[in-house]
Amino acid sequence: MNDAERFTIRQFGAEVRRVLVVAAHPDDLETACGGTVLLLIQQGVEVSLLLCTDGDIGTHDPNFTRATLAAARRQETLAAAQVIGLKEVIFLGHPDGELVADLTLRAEIAGAYRRLQSDTIFTFDPFWPGQAHPDHTAAGRAAVDAYMPSKMELYHPEQLVGGVKVADVKRFFFFGGSNREGEITIDISSVWPTKMAATRCHVSQFGQKEEALQWLADWNRETGRCCGLEYAEAFHPMHVW
Numbered sequence: 419m420n421d422a423e424r425f426t427i428r429q430f431g432a433e434v435r436r437v438l439v440v441a442a443h444p445d446d447l448e449t450a451c452g453g454t455v456l457l458l459i460q461q462g463v464e465v466s467l468l469l470c471t472d473g474d475i476g477t478h479d480p481n482f483t484r485a486t487l488a489a490a491r492r493q494e495t496l497a498a499a500q501v502i503g504l505k506e507v508i509f510l511g512h513p514d515g516e517l518v519a520d521l522t523l524r525a526e527i528a529g530a531y532r533r534l535q536s537d538t539i540f541t542f543d544p545f546w547p548g549q550a551h552p553d554h555t556a557a558g559r560a561a562v563d564a565y566m567p568s569k570m571e572l573y574h575p576e577q578l579v580g581g582v583k584v585a586d587v588k589r590f591f592f593f594g595g596s597n598r599e600g601e602i603t604i605d606i607s608s609v610w611p612t613k614m615a616a617t618r619c620h621v622s623q624f625g626q627k628e629e630a631l632q633w634l635a636d637w638n639r640e641t642g643r644c645c646g647l648e649y650a651e652a653f654h655p656m657h658v659w
């Protein structure tokens with residue numbers, strides 16, 4: 419890694435071609451890794467999103483029911499996906515606040531790894547004890563748990579039809595930005611306005627008010643402070659063989 423490559427997406431390696439983001443809630447991608455995803459797509463990398471829940475408890479507004487909120491948040495997710503340029507969004511529709519890394523979720527994620535032939539997975543760090551949201555831990559746990567069986571022909575062979583092959587996942591990057599050791603830091607300053615535009619598509623969460631996303635600006639600024647960057651996102655690599 420030479421100096422010019424520090425803080426750029428080259429840290430992920432040139433062999434990253436097809437990324438799948440395994441997220442728990444509709445705004446997880448934009449907030450946790452939206453800038454990095456934008457930079458990868460600019461370089462010709464295909465990025466898709468697998469969304470475990472519809473975020474259908476995410477409001478204090480009494481005018482929503484779980485069903486109407488889920489529908490609204492799917493539309494917001496698709497609008498944000500357009501701004502970012504995602505290849506595909508997969509909705510699993512599990513209940514928000516109750517996500518469990520069970521065998522059903524593992525098989526669903528494995529099916530996506532196989533069909534999309536993802537080489538790189540972005541997700542929550544299931545091993546981080548500071549994670550307060552159980553859905554985040556469950557999404558990350560299930561994403562890692564799906565890795566090994568998804569490569570084996572005898573695991574859910576019904577998925578291996580119509581030319582679908584066993585999975586070829588080679589690497590995981592966990593969402594970081596909590597100043598832990600071993601993180602790689604990505605300069606997202608050039609795509610910050612687009613990251614904000616995509617995040618604001620989640621109107622049910624953030625409305626259109628600038629101050630509703632101050633926490634995100636503060637977080638990404640804080641992440642960049644170590645390295646003299648205006649805005650940054652960070653990731654923990656997990657090497658798998």
Ligand SMILES: [Zn+2]
Nearest residue numbers: 442443446554
């Ligand atoms: Zn979330």
